[in-house]
Amino acid sequence: MAGGKVLIEHRYTPLEITHKARQEVVTNVDRLSDETICAMLRHYFPEYGIVSEESGTQRAVSPYTWIVDPLDGTESYIRGLNFSGVTIALTQAERILLGVVYHPFHDELYATILGEETTVNGHPMRVSDVAELDQARLILDYSPRDALRQHLNAVEWDRGIKQMLRFGGSVALNMCHVAKGAVDGYLYGRTRNRVKSWDTAAAALLVQGAGGRVLDRQGQSLDTLQPQGFVLCCNAGLDVHCLLNHAMPPAATL
Numbered sequence: 479m480a481g482g483k484v485l486i487e488h489r490y491t492p493l494e495i496t497h498k499a500r501q502e503v504v505t506n507v508d509r510l511s512d513e514t515i516c517a518m519l520r521h522y523f524p525e526y527g528i529v530s531e532e533s534g535t536q537r538a539v540s541p542y543t544w545i546v547d548p549l550d551g552t553e554s555y556i557r558g559l560n561f562s563g564v565t566i567a568l569t570q571a572e573r574i575l576l577g578v579v580y581h582p583f584h585d586e587l588y589a590t591i592l593g594e595e596t597t598v599n600g601h602p603m604r605v606s607d608v609a610e611l612d613q614a615r616l617i618l619d620y621s622p623r624d625a626l627r628q629h630l631n632a633v634e635w636d637r638g639i640k641q642m643l644r645f646g647g648s649v650a651l652n653m654c655h656v657a658k659g660a661v662d663g664y665l666y667g668r669t670r671n672r673v674k675s676w677d678t679a680a681a682a683l684l685v686q687g688a689g690g691r692v693l694d695r696q697g698q699s700l701d702t703l704q705p706q707g708f709v710l711c712c713n714a715g716l717d718v719h720c721l722l723n724h725a726m727p728p729a730a731t732l
Contacts (some may be wrong), residue, residue: 481564503640511548515711547676551648561647577683596687605713620667653681657688665713672705
């Protein structure tokens with residue numbers, strides 16, 4: 479993808495780094511990737527709207543809207559961890575019709591269409607079939623200062639979970655790890671830095687197309703078009719009741 483090519487081309491060049499709201503950072507590469515992607519979308523789909531993390535909303539009369547994150551995992555990119563990617567979703571009203579996530583550093587293109595299976599580089603992929611939480615491998619991405627951390631530490635200790643991986647980076651790529659069965663679940667919990675539609679819309683469709691679930695605190699399907707402070711992404715059979723609302727501290731304390 480063109481946006482991913484921008485990320486690769488500038489991987490070793492000095493970055494221009496500025497700060498946005500809530501201590502979020504943005505680089506010149508975010509903007510260059512955004513310009514490249516949006517220019518291409520406007521060329522081929524001039525009547526469609528675009529919602530991009532970096533360039534905002536470009537409205538149109540068409541019911542179709544592209545949702546773009548030109549560099550998901552900016553902090554990871556700045557630190558040279560190479561766990562960053564590009565996400566693009568196509569929506570019609572409240573429905574997500576298409577989802578694409580590209581991991582340029584692994585040259586992996588995850589793609590799906592609503593109702594179809596998810597593929598990576600054209601090969602079908604499925605979520606894992608691990609059902610017991612104590613046998614699961616989970617990725618956790620949460621604030622180190624809130625009650626969610628204490629709760630998850632207690633769950634890990636009590637249930638003897640096989641492996642908890644604690645790292646951030648690209649939300650979309652973490653969700654893709656669930657979609658391809660590399661891990662059994664991914665939990666995001668940061669109410670002060672809520673994920674937005676450009677973080678989750680494409681990846682959620684990919685997980686669903688691979689047979690998985692993307693849930694909110696109540697265990698309901700996540701509304702990926704609204705900001706969210708809690709995301710639980712997992713395979714279809716994983717026992718996640720103790721990770722959800724009734725075993726969690728109230729949202730106001732997170």
